[in-house]
Amino acid sequence: MHQYRVHTLESAPEKSTLALQGLKQAVGLIPNLAATMAESPTLINGFVGAFGNFHGGSFNGPQKQVLLLTNAVANTCAWAVAFHSTMALKEGVDADDVGAIRERRLPKDAKYAALSSFTRVLIDKRGHVGEQDISAFTGVGFGQDQVLEVIAGLAVSVMANYAGNITNPALDEPFEAQYWKA
Structure with a gap:
């Protein structure tokens, strides 16, 4: 290696x-x-x-971390899962919701669940989402612009997650408590 x-x-x-x-x-x-x-x-x-x-986009801090954590889990990047778990908790995302995402389940919070679900659908379907997928996301109060903004989050995650999977860096001490293994 x-x-x-x-x-x-x-x-x-x-x-x-x-x-x-x-x-x-x-x-x-x-x-x-x-x-x-x-x-x-x-x-x-x-x-x-x-x-x-x-x-600098329209998602608030906890929402950004839900999206980025969902991506890290989907891309099985252990370093990024630990980092975004730490950041999500710091941003006030409930520990049960963080745990659910780490276990590939949906959070209890309805908006976080819709965001996490839509993010996973975008990844799984390679962007070929249907109207029902978009409606489920916008139906909890997200805007049509945010449908597209999720793609920006995916792009950031792909760069970091793929690099992490290739370079396999040691986990920084501040994130060790959130160690994760696929």
Whole structure:
């Protein structure tokens, strides 16, 4: 198996350092997954740009984490599941709802359930969702624009989840309590 370096600001390729600095400011540390993604300036810069764009969207913090956690579970990226479980709990998502998503079940909260379900349907159907899928999502109060915004969340997740599955970084200490195995 290929080994990927967990870069620091000093060891990262020059074209990756600005993205890592931005993540350090936003998250408070450079997560190991991002540090491995820095091996490719194209990937880390694309990720940070998409990350910032998605986080500036209309979903609130808990909703973003429900979407990202659902994606991490669907993509079986253990690092991202631990990270987004930690962030979801920090954002106030009920621990039972976090546990449900981690176990591939729907949360009890109706909006979270609709968001998690629609996210999984988009992944499973590769975007070929039906009107019934969209209606189930918008029927709990999400807008038509948010149907498309879920795709932005998927794009961010795919970059991180696939990179995590390839680079297999060590889990950072702040996320160890949420360790997950597929």
